[in-house]
Amino acid sequence: xxxxxxxxxxxxxxxxxxxxxxxxxxxxxxxxxxxxxxxxxxxxxxxxxxxxxxxxxxxxxxxxxxxxxxxxxxxxxxxxxxxxxxxxxxxxxxxxxxxxxxxxxxxxxxxxxxxxxxxxxxxxxxxxxxxxxxxxxxxxxxxxxxxxxxxxxxxxxxxxxxxxxxxxxxxxxxxxxxxxxxxxxxxxxxxxxxxxxxxxxxxxxxxxxxxxxxxxxxxxxxxxxxxxxxxxxxxxxxxxxxxxxxxxxxxxxxxxxxxxxxxxxxxxxxx
Amino acid sequence: xxxxxxxxxxxxxxxxxxxxxxxxxxxxxxxxxxxxxxxxxxxxxxxxxxxxxxxxxxxxxxxxxxxxxxxxxxxxxxxxxxxxxxxxxxxxxxxxxxxxxxxxxxxxxxxxxxxxxxxxxxxxxxxxxxxxxxxxxxxxxxxxxxxxxxxxxxxxxxxxxxxxxxxxxxxxxxxxxxxxxxxxxxxxxxxxxxxxxxxxxxxxxxxxxxxxxxxxxxxxxxxxxxxxxxxxxxxxxxxxxxxxxxxxxxxxxxxxxxxxxxxxx
Numbered sequence: 409x410x411x412x413x414x415x416x417x418x419x420x421x422x423x424x425x426x427x428x429x430x431x432x433x434x435x436x437x438x439x440x441x442x443x444x445x446x447x448x449x450x451x452x453x454x455x456x457x458x459x460x461x462x463x464x465x466x467x468x469x470x471x472x473x474x475x476x477x478x479x480x481x482x483x484x485x486x487x488x489x490x491x492x493x494x495x496x497x498x499x500x501x502x503x504x505x506x507x508x509x510x511x512x513x514x515x516x517x518x519x520x521x522x523x524x525x526x527x528x529x530x531x532x533x534x535x536x537x538x539x540x541x542x543x544x545x546x547x548x549x550x551x552x553x554x555x556x557x558x559x560x561x562x563x564x565x566x567x568x569x570x571x572x573x574x575x576x577x578x579x580x581x582x583x584x585x586x587x588x589x590x591x592x593x594x595x596x597x598x599x600x601x602x603x604x605x606x607x608x609x610x611x612x613x614x615x616x617x618x619x620x621x622x623x624x625x626x627x628x629x630x631x632x633x634x635x636x637x638x639x640x641x642x643x644x645x646x647x648x649x650x651x652x653x654x655x656x657x658x659x660x661x662x663x664x665x666x667x668x669x670x671x672x673x674x675x676x677x678x679x
Numbered sequence: 680x681x682x683x684x685x686x687x688x689x690x691x692x693x694x695x696x697x698x699x700x701x702x703x704x705x706x707x708x709x710x711x712x713x714x715x716x717x718x719x720x721x722x723x724x725x726x727x728x729x730x731x732x733x734x735x736x737x738x739x740x741x742x743x744x745x746x747x748x749x750x751x752x753x754x755x756x757x758x759x760x761x762x763x764x765x766x767x768x769x770x771x772x773x774x775x776x777x778x779x780x781x782x783x784x785x786x787x788x789x790x791x792x793x794x795x796x797x798x799x800x801x802x803x804x805x806x807x808x809x810x811x812x813x814x815x816x817x818x819x820x821x822x823x824x825x826x827x828x829x830x831x832x833x834x835x836x837x838x839x840x841x842x843x844x845x846x847x848x849x850x851x852x853x854x855x856x857x858x859x860x861x862x863x864x865x866x867x868x869x870x871x872x873x874x875x876x877x878x879x880x881x882x883x884x885x886x887x888x889x890x891x892x893x894x895x896x897x898x899x900x901x902x903x904x905x906x907x908x909x910x911x912x913x914x915x916x917x918x919x920x921x922x923x924x925x926x927x928x929x930x931x932x933x934x935x936x937x938x939x940x941x942x943x944x
Contacts, residue, residue: 478809502815509813516810518802530814578814 428487429454429586429618430475435484436642437470444470446642447484454585457612457619459629462639463664468622469513471639472590475620476508477501489585509579510588515571517563517578523550524559527577534582549577552614553607569600573607580611586618587611593628605631626665630654638664701901706893709823716820718828726829730791731836737786738837739844745778746770746845747852754857763859767868770849775876776941779842781928784887787837788920792895795826796916799899800909808900823896827889834888835881842880875939883931890927891920 432450436443444467452458462468473479474486477493485494493504517526527549528542536542550556553573563571572592579587589608593601605628611617612632623629629636630650638646638653638661646653646661653661662668754766799822802808808818846868853859898916902908 473809476813478812498812498817501812502817505813505815510810512806512810512813514806516806518807518810519805533814533816 428452429456429489430620431485431487432471432475433485433487435471435474435486436482437467437474437479438482439470443642445474445481445484448639448642448644450637450644450647452586452618452620455612455616455618456634457608457621457632458635458637459621459623459633460637460639461623461626461629461664464624466639467642468624468639469590472510472588472620472622475588476505476510506582507585508588509582509584509586511572511575511579511590511592513590513594515563515575517566517571517574519563521563522559523555523561523563523566523574526563526574527581529578530582545581546577549581552580552611553577554603567600569596569604572596572604576607576611580615580617583615584617586620589619589621589623591623591625592621593623593625601625601628602631604628608632626667698897702893702897705819705823705897705900706889708819709827709893712817712820712824713828716824719821719825722821722825723828726825727833729794730787730826730829731833734787734790734833734837735840737790738783738841741782741786742774742779742841742844743848745782746774746848749773749778749845750849750852751857754853754859763857764863765867766853766857766859767850767864768871770853771846771868771872772876772941774842774845774849775872775880777928777932779845780838780880780883780887781924783834783838783841783884784891784924785921787834787888788891788895788924789917791830792891792920793913793917795892795895796899796902797909797913799896800902800912803900803902804905804909818900822900823892826896827892830888830892831885834884834891838880838884839877842877876941879935879939882935883928886927886931887924890923894920894923 428451430450430452432448435445435448437445448471450458460468460471470479474481475488477486477496481494485492487493488504488507491504493501496504518529521529524543524546527546528536531542531545536545546559547556550558553576555570555573555577558566558570558574563574566574576587576589576592592604592608596604608619608621609632612619619632621628621632633650636646636648636650636653637644640646640660646656646658654665656662656665750766750770753769754763757763757765757769799808802811802822808822811818811821850861850864850868853864854861895916898912898919902912
């Protein structure tokens with residue numbers, strides 16, 4: 409790991425785990441004989457926005473799913489506000505998951521429900537039955553994600569950007585302490601992608617939520633993040649601020665930053 | 680060569696028991712949830728409509744035409760030895776004990792089992808089930824429990840309907856087309872059909888409902904690889920449910936015949 413902040417310690421300290429929103433230690437995962445994660449260490453402080461970047465297929469989404477217990481690691485530990493979530497049963501994880509919202513890559517809206525029903529779903533499941541309260545909360549969330557008046561639409565009639573906004577509204581309606589974003593800007597045009605980035609920043613400022621953004625969109629990472637973690641070959645290869653990342657001379661990071669393939673780099677060196 | 684053969688056989692054998700284990704674990708998880716967690720009544724009633732109400736046309740047609748053709752075939756054979764009026768008894772007992780529950784289960788497996796597997800499978804491959812989990816909703820509670828309970832309630836009622844329509848259709852064919860004496864037909868039917876025949880049919884219906892719902896839901900929950908995976912899961916759900924119904928029917932018949940013996944006693 410290079411350029412790492414001193415915040416990451418090699419061994420888990422109980423104090424550190426309690427202080428952080430989220431702590432990951434030595435996380436390993438193999439899927440179909442392929443080592444995806446080979447010992448990931450990560451600390452995310454309360455209220456910060458961390459962008460996890462890396463090449464496609466590098467295990468970013470797998471890491472994200474581990475953070476909310478949707479996948480179980482082969483080895484290693486994950487602490488959320490000081491509580492180790494590895495090895496917990498699905499029912500035990502339910503309490504932890506109320507602290508965390510997740511925006512899936514494809515938004516994962518329930519396709520049999522309207523926009524309003526999708527957004528109100530977490531509240532209804534938490535026992536809120538008053539239609540007036542639900543309607544008010546849904547309207548408030550739609551206002552936050554700038555989708556006023558779309559309550560009765562079905563997910564199939566929404567564009568990619570609108571789906572992501574509805575997914576985001578659904579994930580934050582219960583005011584979680586932390587929101588995980590899986591490729592929030594992928595498949596969106598630059599203007600819509602920028603509006604999603606602004607939304608992430610606004611949520612952090614307005615609601616003080618901790619955010620973890622998995623992306624390979626460098627503009628998005630620089631726009632929203634306080635810290636950047638670069639996942640390479642199953643480990644955190646770099647951890648630092650966006651400025652530290654931009655100033656790096658490491659060839660692997662430079663290639664990613666400039667969108668340069670190894671072939672192009674060789675051509676540049678030869679010429 | 681032999682080692683490869685044994686490897687292949689062993690692999691298949693292990694895969695089968697693993698699959699069986701997954702179905703049993705899902706069933707155990709569902710029953711635990713039924714007794715320990717609150718039921719989502721709206722989802723339960725939606726499933727009652729989907730499984731019970733909307734399956735009625737299929738079940739009525741199946742029962743009606745099976746009863747009619749069985750009545751005709753039985754008459755053709757029995758009439759040769761002068762036992763035409765026994766047709767009612769044979770049709771009634773056969774439909775109550777075997778044809779009603781088995782044919783209804785096969786139709787429900789095709790209609791409802793396929794729909795369950797496809798719906799849950801699509802939710803799985805589009806990350807909707809992960810979304811449920813991430814929103815602190817346990818998928819078994821939300822998806823499987825309402826379907827399982829609705830199936831346990833609906834299947835015996837559907838089988839009862841199938842039996843009633845089958846017997847009625849057999850009666851009409853026998854009386855109006857085959858010209859059997861209605862009094863003898865009814866007398867024999869009532870004499871040879873006992874409550875235990877109906878109880879046996881309804882018990883089987885309950886068991887078949889459980890088989891179909893857990894096999895179909897398990898297939899949906901384990902669907903992978905996009906649209907192709909959902910298609911495969913749906914096909915396997917229908918085939919496996921149908922085979923399980925037919926195989927279990929034999930063992931249930933042998934077991935239930937000890938408790939509810941056939942014949943006039």
